[in-house]
Amino acid sequence: MPPNRPGASSLGGLGGQPTRPSGAPTSASGNSKGGSSRQVSGRPPTLMMVFLFLNFLVPVATLALFGLTGDKSQHIVGVVFGMFSSVILLGLFRQSLNKRRGDGRFADWRISSTTLSTLVSIAAWALGVANLFVVCLEYSRKFT
Secondary structure, three states: OOOOOOOOOOOOOHHHOOOOOOOOOOOOOOOOOOOOOOOOOOOOOHHHHHHHHHHHHHHHHHHHHHOOOOOHHHHHHHHHHHHHHHHHHHHHHHHHHHHHHHHOOOOOOOOOHHHHHHHHHHHHHHHHHHHHHHHHHHHHHHHO
16 A cells, blocks of 8 residues: 555545645634635636627628528528527537536636527527528529
């Protein structure tokens, strides 16, 4: 059996957390280093939120520029960005947010970043549906 090292548990530091040696001083918060064991210095993934807002602007721009009539190809771009990439970006945002929360490097904004990203993605998805309606309307005009 290997000799016991100070700061290592008998299970090899299960979970990557070394145990406190029996003689180490403990602060009022319960850890041996004094202060908090997890530093809250991170923010929500701002770059991902910027991508979500830019993704939201594409279906808005296609509806604003081309209205409910026009070329189908522009509205197809609005459908792809609104219905598909917004959901993908929401998933990536939530994944990076969960990683930050798991690492303990997370401090949220005043408005919850989870709520904000979900609302932006739902709005982009709804605008993608509106663009899909226009595409279907234009395709259906061929049959009348």
